[in-house]
Amino acid sequence: MKLFKIFSMAALFTAVSMVAVAQTKTETFKVSGNCGMCKSKIEKTAKAAGATEASWDEDTKNLTITYASS
Template identity: 60%
Template sequence: MKYILLFSILFLTNLSISNGQTNAGTEVSTMTTKFKVLGNCGMCEKRIEKAATIDGVTVADWDVDSKILTITFDPAKVKPSQVHKAVAAAGHDTEKVKAADDVYANLHGCCQYEREN
């Protein structure tokens, strides 16, 4: 009986150590989200994607037809709300954050999209 108990303890100990080792690897996990950003053309696309690529954002892709911005980001480094702010600061209204009127007014003529209220 003693031996069985000792063996069980050793077995359980080994098991937990090997589990600890398999979990020790550091993986960077990213998340992807989409939201609407207003804009018109290819120039807007470049401006929006550049503005959205702040620290922690690995991919930013805006679609001119659907007006949807897709971002892939590291949630440990950046929150989507920060990307909304960065895009709005470049002159483009997002679902959550509106660009300042003077920044919008300074956009190239063809980029002055119709604003929603």
């Protein structure tokens, strides 16, 4: 019975830590640019730097990125 409790606690801690690792954050930044080619380069650079998603709006000049918060 003691062994069952130990395994249950280990499983619980593992599950909790996996949830913490899977969390993502989204941030928005002002980035200057003028054209569709700029959009492509800005988004590609953000992804190369570690963003899982990157979207730049040419009208507002806002770059919205999503990344793993760990």
